[in-house]
Amino acid sequence: DQQVKQNSPSLSVQEGRISILNCDYTNSMFDYFLWYKKYPAEGPTFLISISSIKDKNEDGRFTVFLNKSAKHLSLHIVPSQPGDSAVYFCAASENTGNQFYFGTGTSLTVIP
């Protein structure tokens, strides 16, 4: 039961350009969304979040956009840096805030 989907398993971007990672969900009850970054052999690292009352949240080089009608969110990284190369997971939660559903991840490679 894939409630959260990341349809692009990988993405390559030139250093300095924008990286756009996409995530779709099916459960209209989700009201909180998070993005995590994961390096090999490490746990996921929280990056940025957004609640369903907003359509945009920005933190430095990272911006998350939420389109509730399309059940779609995206993470923009600009400018991309080689250190951003990692697997990015989106996760979503209903209003209980307890169970988070993760996507399968997108592996981002930023080419110097």
Add this chain to the structure above:
Amino acid sequence: EPEVTQTPSHQVTQMGQEVILRCVPISNHLYFYWYRQILGQKVEFLVSFYNNEISEKSEIFDDQFSVERPDGSNFTLKIRSTKLEDSAMYFCASGYAYEQYFGPGTRLTVT
């Protein structure tokens, strides 16, 4: 900066044996979680723990699994009788209702 720690980093066990995976959450956090990631698959929620009791659990978290917060600092996941398919990375996380911080994980290998 405080972080979630997990021990051991790698655990090898035989099928049918009990394992206990240990986590030390960040000290002022209120929610505690266990997730697992089977190699090549997505991160899957197992259980959340709040106010000294399980607040939510997934279908994966059956009677073979249990969690405890035996003292003020540790948070453990016990698998009573391991199966081959329990082989995975197990991540502990702690946080507030809408923010979670993950530990580095324990790789469990069941042979």
